[in-house]
Amino acid sequence: MPECRWELLPHGADIGVRGVGRSKAEAFEQAAVALTAVITEPASVSPNECVEITCEATDDELLLVNWLNALIYEMATRRMLFARYEVRIDGNSLFANAWGEPIDENKHELGVEVKGATCTELKVARDQDGGWIAQCVVDV
Amino acid sequence: MAGGSRSVSLTFEENPVDIARLQRKSEEQWWIQPYGKMRVPAVIFATEALIRDMDEKVYEQATNVAMLPGIVKASYVMPDAHWGYGFPIGGVAAFDAKEGGVISAGGVGFDISCGVRTLLTGLTLDQVQAKKEPLADALFHQIPAGVGSRGKLSLNEKEMNAMLTGGAKWAVERGYGMREDLERVEEGGCMPGAHPHEVSDRAKKRQREEMGTLGSGNHYLEVQHVAKIVDRDIAAAFGVSQGNIVLSIHCGSRGLGHQIGTEFLTRMAAAASQYGIDLPDRELACAPINSPVGEAYLGAMRGAINCALANRQIITYLVREAFSEIFPHAVLPLLYDVSHNTCKVEEHAVDGKKMQLFVHRKGATRAFGPGHETVPELFREVGQPVLIGGTMGTASYILAGTNQGMDLAFGSACHGAGRSMSRHQALRQWRGAEVVQNLASHGVLIRSRSMRGVAEEAPGAYKDVSAVVEAADHAGLARTVARLEPVICIKG
Numbered sequence: 001m002p003e004c005r006w007e008l009l010p011h012g013a014d015i016g017v018r019g020v021g022r023s024k025a026e027a028f029e030q031a032a033v034a035l036t037a038v039i040t041e042p043a044s045v046s047p048n049e050c051v052e053i054t055c056e057a058t059d060d061e062l063l064l065v066n067w068l069n070a071l072i073y074e075m076a077t078r079r080m081l082f083a084r085y086e087v088r089i090d091g092n093s094l095f096a097n098a099w100g101e102p103i104d105e106n107k108h109e110l111g112v113e114v115k116g117a118t119c120t121e122l123k124v125a126r127d128q129d130g131g132w133i134a135q136c137v138v139d140v
Numbered sequence: 141m142a143g144g145s146r147s148v149s150l151t152f153e154e155n156p157v158d159i160a161r162l163q164r165k166s167e168e169q170w171w172i173q174p175y176g177k178m179r180v181p182a183v184i185f186a187t188e189a190l191i192r193d194m195d196e197k198v199y200e201q202a203t204n205v206a207m208l209p210g211i212v213k214a215s216y217v218m219p220d221a222h223w224g225y226g227f228p229i230g231g232v233a234a235f236d237a238k239e240g241g242v243i244s245a246g247g248v249g250f251d252i253s254c255g256v257r258t259l260l261t262g263l264t265l266d267q268v269q270a271k272k273e274p275l276a277d278a279l280f281h282q283i284p285a286g287v288g289s290r291g292k293l294s295l296n297e298k299e300m301n302a303m304l305t306g307g308a309k310w311a312v313e314r315g316y317g318m319r320e321d322l323e324r325v326e327e328g329g330c331m332p333g334a335h336p337h338e339v340s341d342r343a344k345k346r347q348r349e350e351m352g353t354l355g356s357g358n359h360y361l362e363v364q365h366v367a368k369i370v371d372r373d374i375a376a377a378f379g380v381s382q383g384n385i386v387l388s389i390h391c392g393s394r395g396l397g398h399q400i401g402t403e404f405l406t407r408m409a410a411a412a413s414q415y416g417i418d419l420p421d422r423e424l425a426c427a428p429i430n431s432p433v434g435e436a437y438l439g440a441m442r443g444a445i446n447c448a449l450a451n452r453q454i455i456t457y458l459v460r461e462a463f464s465e466i467f468p469h470a471v472l473p474l475l476y477d478v479s480h481n482t483c484k485v486e487e488h489a490v491d492g493k494k495m496q497l498f499v500h501r502k503g504a505t506r507a508f509g510p511g512h513e514t515v516p517e518l519f520r521e522v523g524q525p526v527l528i529g530g531t532m533g534t535a536s537y538i539l540a541g542t543n544q545g546m547d548l549a550f551g552s553a554c555h556g557a558g559r560s561m562s563r564h565q566a567l568r569q570w571r572g573a574e575v576v577q578n579l580a581s582h583g584v585l586i587r588s589r590s591m592r593g594v595a596e597e598a599p600g601a602y603k604d605v606s607a608v609v610e611a612a613d614h615a616g617l618a619r620t621v622a623r624l625e626p627v628i629c630i631k632g
């Protein structure tokens with residue numbers, strides 16, 4: 001079994017986010033950490049406040065897109081950054097807690113804001129090690 | 141870059157375009173003849189050097205677009221093209237609704253109606269050099285920029301809907317600018333056919349505090365000097381003279397456009413099969429123009445175009461406020477405002493027949509030639525201004541539309557330099573403070589809240605904008621008028 005991790009993948013103008021985990025839910029959590037890393041260093045964000053997020057979709061891949069888009073929406077409208085995620089997936093529905101804090105430009109070294117998740121390089125699948133991969137390109 | 145407990149270096153596969161698969165029709169025109177499910181050819185406008193720099197995915201995406209129902213003539217690729225989602229960035233494609241033509245959220249992009257607006261100042265480089273620091277500070281103070289920044293006005297539901305219907309016209313009516321500004325904006329500053337009720341509550345909520353904000357990433361506000369005039373007559377018609385100062389704003393429809401883009405991308409991904417559209421990849425998500433989803437997207441997307449036009453109009457007002465603090469007598473009339481992420485209904489001659497088409501331009505600027513009825517009378521004799529944004533260390537360009545371009549690619553040209561390096565590669569290569577210092581030694585003053593943002597946007601991370609503009613000019617898509625070089629840059 002692979003350990004959980006996240007990665008950012010170069011993609012010309014935009015960026016790919018990838019989460020790897022022992023379960024699908026863990027891969028989704030890690031993809032969300034990668035999303036934060038596009039904007040700022042995840043370790044600089046304190047998990048002080050919890051926001052509940054739910055979403056659904058017709059399949060796993062669109063569920064990943066909707067999950068990332070739900071986070072982008074919460075970050076934009078609450079002007080928050082998230083550091084830690086807890087995801088539960090039940091069929092086509094996702095239930096999550098995201099912990100973070102308001103954006104503080106003195107504390108967070110800010111890069112670029114994320115506009116939305118796309119269906120490009122979109123993949124939610126088991127990898128060779130028996131773990132899960134969840135990835136897509138996000139528009140910045 | 142990797143996190144967690146283990147370091148890995150997996151990437152997407154990156155390969156250059158296989159030039160042997162292209163048929164060279166002229167120095168700057170490369171064709172991919174239809175094969176497989178392609179309905180029309182794909183045509184790339186670029187020099188050999190620019191092609192060699194393009195990713196194989198540009199080829200793949202251009203050919204995928206050529207497979208979509210109702211596409212007319214060809215799937216076009218501009219010289220600054222790079223790999224996007226669905227359509228390449230720098231992609232142009234027109235669809236005929238009568239032939240089952242489609243509309244695609246991925247063919248417009250998430251930052252709907254992102255564009256460039258240039259203001260004339262009547263000031264000279266010497267005048268601005270003497271007040272450079274205070275002017276940079278005043279602009280930086282006035283214009284909200286960067287991740288999480290808030291605008292100075294917040295719209296209630298009624299005003300939000302009025303803005304979505306009225307665009308820059310709405311902004312001028314609320315006191316943000318002058319009536320004369322409107323004739324120098326595409327669509328007279330107000331895109332007809334916007335349907336605020338098709339814009340979701342979430343999109344409206346995301347926009348509530350983002351009116352009059354610049355955004356982040358490649359968005360900027362730049363004070364530029366006219367370094368070189370290439371076409372004297374057209375420059376005179378545009379009111380641009382050597383050594384003068386102009387100001388350019390690059391931004392779009394902010395959170396509202398991004399939310400509409402994301403919502404319709406997934407809605408169309410789910411709907412395409414229901415309409416019997418066989419997609420080579422789900423990232424090409426689209427819907428027939430004449431379908432409930434297609435019509436809903438058109439109504440919402442036009443609202444987002446108005447949002448971008450209003451946003452750039454409000455920023456124009458803030459720019460004028462900032463300038464008046466430093467140069468109390470300066471008047472800043474608008475040169476022009478172009479959008480480079482849109483789908484617009486236009487009439488084009490195809491094989492001698494006039495057709496009404498839905499023209500997608502994603503990372504491509506409209507470049508209508510002389511005599512076209514939608515070009516403001518002011519410029520009708522010379523063609524519309526085409527405003528091309530470069531990087532904060534190199535140059536930007538003003539071009540003009542050509543009649544030849546109307547036939548080549550539905551009156552379209554490039555939109556900018558295009559990245560040549562990913563953001564993370566740039567972060568590894570440069571430190572923001574060093575980029576700022578280096579640019580200062582070249583006479584460019586940077587103001588930004590984010591040094592990480594500056595590093596990600598380092599001039600070296602972009603293609604050579606001059607090569608892109610030269611290719612567009614030589615291909616006949618547009619004619620070079622003037623070269624602008626940065627003096628002050630406010631980065632988001």
